[in-house]
Amino acid sequence: MIEQYDFDAIVSRQGTHAAKWEAGDLLKAWGMVERFDADTIPLFVADMDFPCPQPVLDALHARIDRKILGYSLHQTSTEYLDALCGWFQRQHDWTIDPASVIQCQGVVEALDIIIRTFTAAGDGIIIQPPVYGTFASTITKHGRVVVNNTLNEQDGVYTVNFEQFEQQAADPNNTLFLLCSPHSPVGRVWTLAELTQMAEICATHDVLVVSDEVHCDLTRADQKHIPLATLVNDDLRLITCTSTNKTFNIAGLSCANIIIDDPTLRNPFSSALGISFPSPLTLTAVTAAYQHSDVWLSQVNDYLDGNLAFIETFLREKMPTVGYRVPQGGYSAWLDFGRDSAEITRHINIKANIILEDGSASGEGGAGYQRMCVACSRSVLQEALERIGRII
Ligand SMILES: Cc1ncc(COP(=O)(O)O)c(C=O)c1O
Structure with a gap:
């Protein structure tokens, strides 16, 4: 190795x-x-x-040597989920219940399903631009309305406009908030105080939060990413999107793991996703990545x-x-x-x-x-x- x-x-x-x-x-x-x-x-x-x-490449070689690449499911053993939960425990002090994990092809696919499943045409969806452009394009593609809570910028430092965010969250037409944490492309790692305030506002106004945490493992040495799910807020309706695509440079293998503790959110998401068979090479790579990288x-x-x-x-x-x-x-x-x-x-x-x-x-x-x-x-x-x- x-x-x-x-x-x-x-x-x-x-x-x-x-x-x-x-x-x-x-x-x-x-x-x-x-x-x-x-x-x-x-x-x-x-x-x-x-x-x-290298552990990912070694595992893929070994898997190819098994010669058959048939329909596959990650649920056939506990190995995949153990690897994933172990990673988030070690790296982010986040205890994930394996029952909360739904595997799919990517965060973009998940956002598509979430918007279709949990919002109605004409609903407002809050985002914080300048932000990953697919947020806005997915919202408009489905006839929902982009609600910009544009970040404040001062000498290159970006912060949340909380006053506007609270007003937007209080509007009953705005039902979903897409948080990018860490934020891309401005590169903010949100602090505990910022995350707590955003979560409290959304919980108070019953706004569903989707926390896109695909960049969570890629932070500077002096920074610590805080998974939104580790905040104690029983009233917060939350879906967290994680992905191996960025962290381990295996985007071509198309994998995301969506963490949804609340069964009233998890079950509809799961039904909308339907049964899919991930590539066996994806399952092998993701397991090895989370175990040994x-x-x-x-x-x-x-x-x-x-x-x-x-x-x-x-x-x-x-x-x-x-x-x-x-x-x-x-x-x-x-x-x-x-x-x-x-x-x-x-x-x-x-x-x-x-x-x-x-x-x-x-x-x-x-x-x-x-x-x-x-x-x-x-x-x-x-x-x-x-x-x-x-x-x-
Ligand atoms: C914030 C953010 N979310 C999601 C994605 C894409 O995720 P996936 O490849 O899992 O669909 C990207 C890719 O650039 C991104 O920057």
């Missing part, structure tokens, strides 16, 4: 169907990029260019701390007009160019051959920013920053 990972090493993703590295022709046809060639550095998709944890995660987080600090130094020295604060969580840098972001995204694509995500994709408060995925080797990150620095 590898105990020391080398995240400086560059692992080619060519020829692996990588959406981030190989979808150039598709993205051009869709009008999303103008330039995408062998020299392009794509930093817009939020997956890592690091190898997966603590060392890998700790080293990934150290490396990300280094990358995010590297950006701070680089910008201060070479691009001082670009605003940036080291995010408390996640692996995206949220860069304030202070200019029309669609135009900047295009300029950086064409002139520097780098692909970033236009901050406008994150909704209100995102214009002027670029989201950059920094989960790559430091030399690639440096090359990308130098290229951008030359044309800005």
Whole structure:
């Protein structure tokens, strides 16, 4: 077993169907990029260019050697749930009841089901932009109404506008709140006081809370993620979305675990999801990840701390007009160019051959920013920053 990972090493993703590295022709046809060639550095998709944890790869090899990949269920033994519950206990002091876990293909799939199952057409759903763009698109796709509780921003520090949040939660038309914790893309790890206040407001006004905690394992060394479910609030109606996709860089295996203690929420969610057969490779990978990847995660987080600090130094020295604060969580840098972001995204694509995500994709408060995925080797990150620095 590898105990020391080398995240400086560059692992080619060519020829692996990588959406981030190989979808150039598709993205051009869709009008999303103008330039995408062998020299392009794509930093817009939020997956890592690091190898997966070695225990995951070893387990997959061993599973392939069993030669048959038939219909599979995680409930055939306690191994999968034991691994998951063990992880959250060790990493987050969160005791999960295995009976509360519902496995599905991804948080996006879960959000889709939750919105269809627990809200009605025309209901308002509160989100806190600038936030993961799929929140708003899923809400509107189903004929629900986006209610923006836009975050306050002061010198790059983001906080909740509680006064507005309370008013919005008190409106009986607003029935659901999609919390992003840690928040993406602004990188906030919410404090106990902030989480408690949001939970109390929602409990008081009977607003169902969906806490999207997919970035929970990827926090800076001085930060501690607090699962909303560990707050003691018996009146809070809560669904927590967790996922291995970000933490272990296995998004291609499509897995999320949705934690719902309250059976009056769990049963309708489960019925709406129906019976699905996860890939046996997914079950193998997720089990091994949650059982044996603590060392890998700790080293990934150290490396990300280094990358995010590297950006701070680089910008201060070479691009001082670009605003940036080291995010408390996640692996995206949220860069304030202070200019029309669609135009900047295009300029950086064409002139520097780098692909970033236009901050406008994150909704209100995102214009002027670029989201950059920094989960790559430091030399690639440096090359990308130098290229951008030359044309800005
Ligand atoms: C906040 C947030 N939620 C959900 C997802 C996607 O989750 P999944 O791959 O499990 O559908 C992402 C991916 O970028 C994300 O940033």
